[in-house]
Amino acid sequence: MSKRILLYTLILTAQLFGQAAKLKEIKPGMNFFKKDQDVQMGREYSQQIEQQFDVIQSGPLVDYINSLGQKIAAQPQAGGFPYVFKVVNDPGINAFALPGGPVYINSGIILNAQNEGQVMGVVAHEISHIALRHSTNQVSKSYMIQLPAMIAGVYGQTKGGLTGMLSQMGVGLAANGLLMKFSRGAEQQADLLGARMMAQAGYNPIEMARFFETLEAKSGGKSGGADFFSSHPNPGNRVKYVSEEVTLLPQRQFNADTGKFQKMQQLAKNLPTPKKKTPAAGEIPNQPPQNSDGSRTWQGAEFTIKYPGGWLGLGEAKGPTVTIAPKEGIKQEANGAVQIGLGVIVAKYEDDDGKFDFKTDTQKLIAQVIQQNPTMSKTQPQINQNQVNGRNVYVTRLVSKSPIDGGNEIDTVVTIEHRGGMLYMVFIAPERQMQSVQGDFDNILNSLSLQ
Ligand SMILES: [Zn+2]
CATH class of the missing domain: 3.40.1000.10 (Mog1/PsbP, alpha/beta/alpha sandwich)
Structure with missing residues (x-):
């Protein structure tokens, strides 16, 4: 119905400035929402999601992902959001972040990773989307004309909360399949910020880039092969730019591995058949049954x-x-x-x-x-x-x-x-x-x- 104004975030890679370059500041973009509105929105969406997905609420796998997640959440760049980490019983390769804190990691990530650093890479990448407020930034950019008035006026009066307001506007965090598709610029930002936080937490950031490239290769080179890429489009050259980023970071020992990965992978293998099928991106969940006339x-x-x-x-x-x-x-x-x-x-x-x-x-x-x-x-x-x-x-x-x-x-x-x-x-x-x-x-x- 309405025309969107698109702004593209320009990411200047360190490469542009040569080896002497300093680390580029990675900051959240323009945003009409307040940080606590991100948090509220994430809570509202997480309730919807937990009805649709086979989310594992507790147990050793959740504890494991939570222990990894907290190491990244404790980094200053994580922005102090109330992070919550959960595992979805789904062998599909996917992970996603809702605004303001909730992070969901499919068991398929643990199954397909080769080591803890790779799982950590996905966790750090998702946290970076939250810290950089990519979802609400994207909505703000797309609805520059409508949003300020909507947030100022309707928010607080609409019974459906923020998500109700957004769906009234046709905003598709939850409407199209499930998740908003990030821009390639946002993907690269999440990689770079994730890499920094991983390194600070004692993990080699290159594992994140390697894992994404392995997944990309597995999906036959076409974006969309693994579910992950349908909401996180591949910006390309991940190993290259993450390696370059690592050379700019202070030298550290990457020795934080907990040694629990093999055991956790075994637990992920032994999960029961998922009770609910996670809808793939682009697929719409939960249509009501058909009436006798087909409607x-x-x-x-x-x-x-x-x-x-x-x-x-x-x-x-x-x-x-x-x-x-x-x-x-x-x-x-x-x-x-x-x-x-x-x-x-x-x-x-x-x-x-x-x-x-x-x-x-x-x-x-x-x-x-x-x-x-x-x-x-x-x-x-x-x-x-x-x-x-x-x-x-x-x-x-x-x-x-x-x-x-x-x-x-x-x-x-x-x-x-x-x-x-x-x-x-x-x-x-x-x-x-x-x-x-x-x-x-x-x-x-x-x-x-x-x-
Ligand atoms: Zn992403």
């Missing part, structure tokens, strides 16, 4: 809605909002931001002055939508009254630029009065596909049931 029913906080069986419902079950779209209607940009080019958003409108008036608040919502979408036509739209299932609704047709075909996009906003407030639905489609999708849109609108 699916989404249960929201105060509504249910049916959608075509081949489409995806993105959102939190019983949450205040859901985005319904065919897979091809979801566009992920290189920076990980998600746009809906074809689909339907259903959300509860949060009135901010406590004086709800159906027509006035509909006008306010429309003004907000127009303001937040740089590509949207600024012509004052006509707000029409209509009826759906015997209820009064307002229907407003807006025009913007489609992320799918670059032509016109029709955004039809329908507001429905409910419980002293309102729900709104946005039907999004490229103008060229309007006719073919109209039947689906009508069915979705007519299936809305309010509770």
Whole structure:
């Protein structure tokens, strides 16, 4: 729906300055969120994740990863976040970090590593993403226009918390598959900061780079072969730039190995079959079952809605909002931001002055939508009254630029009065596909049931 402004972080490698170069400062980029909002967001997302993944909560493997993680978390560059380390019972090669502290390491990392330094490399890399606040930095860069007002205004009033607010905006930390895809620049930053912290903790940073390259080779050279690379794209030349970084670091003995790695690898081999299958990146978790007519029913906080069986419902079950779209209607940009080019958003409108008036608040919502979408036509739209299932609704047709075909996009906003407030639905489609999708849109609108 909206145009993102992309800024690319330029990483100057030490190489540019030759061997005499000093260590380059690695700092978090611009960010509209406060550090404690990173923490809050990470907690909200970790609850969602732990419902979906087979997360091991305690035991020797978790203790082991935690003991490694704490050595890095104690480094000054780790930023003092409340780090929590957990192991996911999943032989797939993956690891991920949520904003503000939670780190998840798949058992597949332990299974595929050759030594403790390699596991430590992954842990240090993930911690660096958190310390450098890459997730919220990326969201801030992508939503420069919308976020400041959203954070200042809606935050604290939205029941769904920060993640609810973000999903209302279509931000895809959790929407597209699961994880935000980092930029290659962010990957290199995480490698370099991770390397420094590893060295300080007594581990040879080159093991991190070697492990990533081994994994890359295993996946046949194509990024995406191992799950890890679908959220952490390979910046290339890792061994080279990490080696160069090591030459700039103070000389240290890398002798912190605990000697427990072989035993831990054996424990990882003997884990029971995972109870839940981790959704691969790009794959959407937990669709509700199909009804006898092939459709699916989404249960929201105060509504249910049916959608075509081949489409995806993105959102939190019983949450205040859901985005319904065919897979091809979801566009992920290189920076990980998600746009809906074809689909339907259903959300509860949060009135901010406590004086709800159906027509006035509909006008306010429309003004907000127009303001937040740089590509949207600024012509004052006509707000029409209509009826759906015997209820009064307002229907407003807006025009913007489609992320799918670059032509016109029709955004039809329908507001429905409910419980002293309102729900709104946005039907999004490229103008060229309007006719073919109209039947689906009508069915979705007519299936809305309010509770
Ligand atoms: Zn990464």
